[in-house]
Amino acid sequence: MQASHKALDRLRRGVDRFDVTGRILLVPQMPPFGTRLLVASFRAFGVPARVLETYKGLALGKEFTSGKECFPCQVTLGDILYFLKEEKRRLGKDFDPQRYVYFLPESDGPCRFGMYNKLQRIVLDRFPEYRAIPITYLSSEDAYSVAGLLPKKKARYFRRVAYVAAVIADVMDRIVWRVRPYEMRPGLTDAFMEEALQAMEKALVAFGPTRDFSRLYDLVEDIAKTAATFMDPRKPRRPKIGIVGEIYLRSHPDSNQNIIRQIEAYGGEVVDASIAEWLNYVSYERLRKAQEQCAQAWRRGHKAEALRAAKAVVHQRLENGYQSWRQHQVYGRVLRHLDIQPDHSVRHIEHFLDHDRHFSFDIGTEAALSIGGALAYIHEGFDGIVNVFPFSCMPSTVCSAVLKPLLLERRIPYVDAPYDGTSQPNRDVILKTFLYQAQQHQKARAHHTENS
Structure with missing residues (x-):
């Protein structure tokens, strides 16, 4: 029992909010543009933040996880371990862990994302030279208040x-x-x-x-x-494809194997759900x-x-x-x-949940946004929906269960795109087939418009 209390105290000390002014804030990449502008915002207020190089340390991330974690946990853990390994090699005896702060936000609710920074604290503590590197965070619980960080x-x-x-x-x-x-x-x-x-x-x-x-x-x-x-x-205008799903996977090109570029290569025009949403x-x-x-x-x-x-x-x-x-x-x-x-405004998305008939904001999670956002895309004339998520993600699996029958009934092409870092040999065939269906939908929609 005493050991358990010590471990909890260590987590509380090692994962906390504190003034990061003057420390090098290490920020994992999510959306490439968004992460770089977030880092620039920190720099504007005196924090020498930097974006971590991403996806080169995936093997390290997998080495120190069991496989039951959400894929973004493995990616972000790999990013920080790879950076620290390379930084220690580059600086040698001049490596000072107290110069750095690792920034890893969290969320409340049932998503495993809320435990990433705690798990990664435990992993960093396995390396004596990394124990002095604190982890700080923002949380959805208080709408990402930055109180304490500055x-x-x-x-x-x-x-x-x-x-x-x-x-x-x-x-x-x-x-x-x-x-x-x-x-x-x-x-x-x-x-x-x-x-x-x-x-x-x-x-x-x-x-x-x-x-x-x-x-x-x-x-x-x-x-x-x-x-x-x-x-x-x-x-000519291409069929418009709306992407919904788990926020990290749909925003991080390496993790989703550059799905936006692939859809474009096969003839689509893509809109991904926004970070501001x-x-x-x-x-x-x-x-x-x-x-x-x-x-x-x-x-x-x-x-x-x-x-x-x-x-x-x-x-x-x-x-x-x-x-x-x-x-x-x-x-x-x-x-x-x-x-x-x-x-999309959030009220607009909630409207498409049809008075909680399809889903409810009372349940929460990203499923509410993905289901309502997908239906809003369809209302706006999109020709297909892609649901991008980590393999075994609970909110996105719920989203899939709701959207599949709804969109099948409306004859809207839909595809699930789960990822766990492995190569999927039939992925190209699935996306090409999906884009063909979207092109047919676009033609049918144009024909209907001409005749109405």
Whole structure:
């Protein structure tokens, strides 16, 4: 029993929130644009953050896990172990573990993601030289508050800058997905967007501390305006494919074996669910919980508790309104020049759950977003849905069980794309068949439109 308490105390000390100013913050890659802009946001507030090189340490990640973990756990664990191994080799005696902080967010609810940082703490502790490297995190439980990671005054402003950076990253992804399938010369879009991303990183560092978002908006508008000129107007519109699923797998190209590029290679145009969609959902759920607490306290006659909850409701409404306002500003600038896919509002997604008939926000998890988001895609004229997730992921398996019969009834092509790091010999055949079905759906939809 005493040993158990010691282990718990070690976890609490080694996985915590604390001021990371001046420490090298090691951030695992998820969406390439989004992670780099998050790191730039940290740098703007005095944290020398860096993106971990990804997927080179997968063998290490698998060596120190049992196989029962979610695949993203193995990838991120491999990333940090690979970095530390290479850093120790590079620096030799000058390697100082106290210079680093490992950043690994978490979520509440049933997803195993909530335990990644605890498990990885245990693994790092197996190496005496890594025990002094703390793990810090943000959590969906408090809508990713950064309280504790930065001084109080900076923390408030950092969260707003980081949110705008996430929306800009989403928009830059959507610029790529709209332009690249129709580019006049292969590679033109990717080369330009890498330069654009570097410019946006510098702009975030320069203007983030003063929250001069107009400078960021000007830049993203210029990026969209330039990228639009790369499109060949003679190329016909492709079937639109919507991707939903687990947030890490659908956002991390190496883990999903570059499924977006493969779908494009087989004739599709892709839109992946955004990162801001998840951030907005977490904020929306925080508001729902505050409203429920307020109502329950009022019914019990606990007026002081009800008042505190009511203040939380007002605060969260203001925060959600701020996020919506900023998101509309960014998309509005880009839509002046390029018809990227607008993002789904969380209320819009909940509407497509049909009064909880298909699923309920009360159950939570990413399944709520994936099911509602897939149905929203169909309403917007998409020709196929891909559900990307780690093998054995519970929310995405639920999503598959709900979506398959719904989309079969509506004759919408649908495919599950589970991943665990292994090669799937029939994957190409499945995707090619799926794209053929999507093309047929696009033709049938166009024919119906012409005759109606």
